[in-house]
Amino acid sequence: MRVLDGMYREAAGEPQPLDIVVTRHDVLDEAAFRSTGVLELYEELFPASERDSADDIVRWLLSDDVGERRHFSVGGHEMSYRLDSRCFILRAGATRAVGLGFFTYDHASELIFCNHVGVATAWRGGGLARAFYREMVAMLDALFPRNIGVVLEVEPFDRDRLEAMIADLERTGRRQLAADEQDGIRRLLRVGWYDKLDYSVFCDARTMRPLACRSPCLDPSLPSADWAGGEESYWLMWQARTGAPSVEIRAGRLWHSAVRAIHVEILAKSLVALDPNGRRGYWDYATALVGQTLQRTATTDVHLAPCLGEDDRVLLSRWRRLAIDLPI
Structure with missing residues (x-):
């Protein structure tokens, strides 16, 4: 978990600290991931035509794209790939998801692909979205030190x-x-x-x-x-x-x-x-x-x-x- 230093928002008259948690580090299983409300936020932020299914996202984040090499064969040709996908969840008061970032690191190219980034409409402004993004990139650099x-x-x-x-x-x-x-x-x-x-x-x-x-x-x-x-x-x-x-x-x-x-x-x-x-x-x-x-x-x-x-x-x-x- 990483706290956004100096980032607070008023809610019900009380300041709410904002922090970032990441899958397979702070959020370890499907139940914990779904309980953050990040999938509901995802549906709120992106139209259906731009969204992947919730089940696919859970599978990629927690079982398929976990940094291990996967092998398969197409037409007799052996192939493999190695991906690591992470979801960063911006929380208000350590409970409610108000922002998300979904990234995939490709070990072959050493490139990070930004799938989706978004912040709930009511929480935008004051540079929060940019602060959230820059914190995620810093965390990605720590997770994948070879990325370019x-x-x-x-x-x-x-x-x-x-x-x-x-x-x-x-x-x-x-x-x-x-x-x-x-x-x-x-x-x-x-x-x-x-x-x-x-x-x-x-x-x-x-x-x-x-x-x-x-x-x-x-x-x-x-x-x-x-x-x-x-x-x-x-x-x-x-x-x-x-x-x-x-x-x-x-x-x-x-x-x-x-x-x-x-x-x-x-x-x-x-x-x-x-x-x-x-x-x-x-x-x-x-x-x-x-x-x-x-x-x-x-x-x-x-x-x-x-x-x-x-x-x-x-x-x-x-x-x-x-x-x-x-x-x-």
Whole structure:
């Protein structure tokens, strides 16, 4: 358990200290994990389309991804992977979950993948989310001293579309946003949050536009004809471990490693290992999709750049001046 020094919140007239507990260190079994209320918070913070099942999360955290090498065979080819997943739970008054962070360390690439991070709406503000995040990263560095940094996926935003939407809001004074408009703004706000945490985004050095990475369908039980419909495009972001040497000169190699770590080592192998014989087709599909991404960017001069460009920062400032309440 780690206490967030100086972090207290008033509740029922009394200050509540905040602390962080982590699975397989402070939270040792399924009953203890579920009793924290973190799964209910997870459902509150993320829409169903972005959530994994509670049972899968419990399995990954407490039995499957526990730092041990797992072996399986697909089509006569022996394979293995070694992951360690942890959930960090921010608690108020040592009882109620008000924040969560779900990370997976891939021993092969020495990369940490950030699956989900969130803080309950009523507990945001005052820099709490950033303080929570930085404490988690410090704890991850202690748990995995060989890690070289953190990678994560973010949904791309369409700058031109947001420009037109914000201009309309400025012109008309309209304050109600349609669902698709809210989604677009939230994408910008999320990128802005990681920008404040000093993340970088993988870009094409020629255009300085973020590189798109196609994620395989997350449900191999669907008919194979439906897998393409379950794919998503993401931008990949990177934060080097504090004190680690600059990786700018090898950004292309890091991009290759990050794509494979996220979509082969962590995603595809975890899903296929549950049913190697029944999911051979999914393995071929997922690895081919990853191969297409890497082939498409094989000759690209990959560059690491700030998450937001100058035009993006101006757009974000214009949105904030509208003072429309829209939580990330």
